[in-house]
Amino acid sequence: MKYNPWATEKKWQKAWQDSGCLAVDKNSGKPPFYALIEFPYPSGSGLHIGHARPYTGMDVLARAKRMQGFEVMFPIGWDAFGLPAENYAIANSIHPRDVVAGNVRRFRDQIISLGYSFDLSREVNTTDPDYYKWTQWIFLKLFENGLAYKSNMPVNWCPGCRCVLANEEVINGECERCSSVAGRREKSQWMLKITAYAQRLLDDLDTVDFPARVAAQQKYWIGRSEGAEVEFAVENTDDALRVYTTRPDTLFGATYMVISPEHAYIEKWKTLLGNYEEIAAYRREAARKSDFERTEIQKEKTGVCLKGVMAVNPVNGESIPIFVSDYVLMSYGTGAIMAVPGHDTRDWAFARQFGLPIVEVVAGGDVQKEAFVDVETGTLVNSSFLNGLEVAEAKKTITEWLAERGLGRVKVNFKLRDWVFARQRYWGEPIPIVHCPACGMVPLPEAELPLRLPEVDSYKPSDTGESPLAALQEWVNAPCPKCGGAAKRETDTMPQWAGSSWYFLRYIDPENPNEIASREAIDKWMPVSWYNGGMEHTTLHLLYSRFWHKFLYDIGVATTPEPYKKRTSHGFILGSDGTKISKSRKNGVSPDEVIEKYGADTMRLAILFLGDFEKGCRWSDNAITGAHRFLERVWALANKCPEGSGATGSLEIAVHRTVKKVGQDIEGLKFNTAIAALMALLTELEKDCTREDMNIFTRLLSPFAPHICEDIWELYGCNGLAAQAEWPEYDIEKTVEHTVELAVQVMGKLRATIQMPRDASDDEVTAQALGNPKIIELAAGRVPARSIVVKNRLVNLIFK
């Protein structure tokens, strides 16, 4: 009987769903295991191998955990708000809701056809009002707690389309659609104060099981630094320029200052400045550039000196000039810096450009040739009372000195910036705030949630930079919830990150109309046992969702400070030509095509056999050939293998070893070597096999290739489904051979191998090795000076 996956795959997919074996049994009493994948954005092009790799990996884990006696929750949903659906809707005059519904249907079908064991009864969709009601509810709580606020922020502006652009829509400084040069504009934006949680987001990384590279990247992104704030008085004004520095010890070397083009003092000092027009022109120039351009290009330093104002270095009273330059950003620190060209590379380049003095304050380099920045252990010079001190000591001394005089203070700074939480778009969660002329910003009462997206004819952004919602008078005009007077709704919507920042909580209790999830359910399932996702989400989604969860913990909704107990990250999968998979390059593979030609089990095995799950890899059709042949051999053997009791001798050892290895490899996400071990065992079983052995083999293979295993299970007349079978156990005693082969080395080179009983003593091993004809010949009568024995592995003989 030839292997014919098409005949039965659909049948088993239905059987898994219908049997309820994928759904959670509340009363099972088994330990809970919550396996989570990053829920997909249901794009129009359907599910591709970039999804299939992580989903297959986690499906193997979830299936194995079920067999191992855990109550597994393995849910999926749809992160369906966002720009692509909206753009597609605009281009094709379809409602984004309908676009999404069609895409979701396609994704769901594909997910089922791949044999994934998701519990579809818990499916959530971020665009469902019953779902986004709670996204809005969380926003209201953030607002109530002072963590949501409005602030002027620069946005990308396309003068051609007359609308705000996402960073993604700006390609090389041009609008993706109309190729106009995109500029910058200030806009009042909703912000979330993630910075208030910076320290906790950093500290609690120690309490979770994240891969080192993920934790390192988050730490770097949060970017904690300890330094000092220093006040520089400005001559002829009552103002002081406040700077943040991590190197207060170099204060005596500060020979000029630089402020960001957006610094408020420029306007304040307008009348004092002899060259205001020049400065304003420079500012306009800087404003045209995106942050990206401004900070990316390794360019010559540009800037303008502020004529008419001078700052005073607080430690030595010297007057120093103030410049404006775009290399100083308003978004980090205070928007102003003290420049120490002797010991900072950027300041050095700027000083050279503008002929400014460069003073050495830490001994060791030649500051006239280049900035001397590697100074963590240097000694201070040219610094009055700091002379002779080590850098660390000098930092402390100067900070205290400044603090005593009210000129400075210790300050911890973070690179992390607050989260811009508004989009001028239709297809997002409406922000439940009303702007009242009398009462200001008023939150909607909870009872009015969800605030539904209104029906509109056009989803196009308005040409004023407002969201399309702004054009809907009947929706925009609403009574103030507080005073009842005429007021207007907020028309911006939330970013796509909103719905994905808490979805793992909704899976737990997806139908609950009264709360995000019941306390009981949260207690049982949180934190997520194992969350796997892409490295590209390490700094945004992963950090945002940790932030929201910490907030929910603070207000008593969540019961743990961290949402994820364990995080793993799969490697990025590239196309067969080694580049990113894209439709235009045609280097991708559609899982649908593979399934149609070879079946879902082949697809699953092929994608996991490619290479280390946690490392990047490139797709190759060769993987399919190997996987498919393997399954054909499995099916052939299952059919011809006779009844009988289990294997004995070395075959029994091979079986026990494989049980051990496959279990360990699944836990370590080493799916490629687990499959290799199964292939190797199959080769052994083909020589000598009974149904008893094949039964064990089938259960081991079942998480990887579940359909064929159900076929075998049925063929053998076993009870229930293979998916519900118990995971085989191994006997540690039966994983070791009684006779081992040892390598015999002479002076570190392999010369022979010998057979020895397991755990033979060093002396026995040495004696046996010396008795080997090959070794006798090499020894030529000499006696080894040393013999190094590595138990059950090798012996190395050293002759003088």
Added chain:
RNA sequence: GCGAAAGUGGCGGAACUGGCAGACGCGCCAGACUAAGGAUCUGGUGACCUAAUACUGGUUGUGCGGGUUCAAGUCCCGCCUUUCGCACCA
């Protein structure tokens, strides 16, 4: 520039806390079965040299150059290259 990861046969990739490099698969070669083989099965397959009474003969080999060690793909020092992330972060 900063941070992280990685360089192993023709190819994808294995290799536990230093211990027989190349598991497993693809491809290729030879053979078997065939009317036929792009099916299947069996055996072989890093490179170079040398073998024919001794295929458990020798040398060399994990990006490059040094080092530590009885022993290095693995550890240390110095380079080179690639990928990913961040980008003038004070």
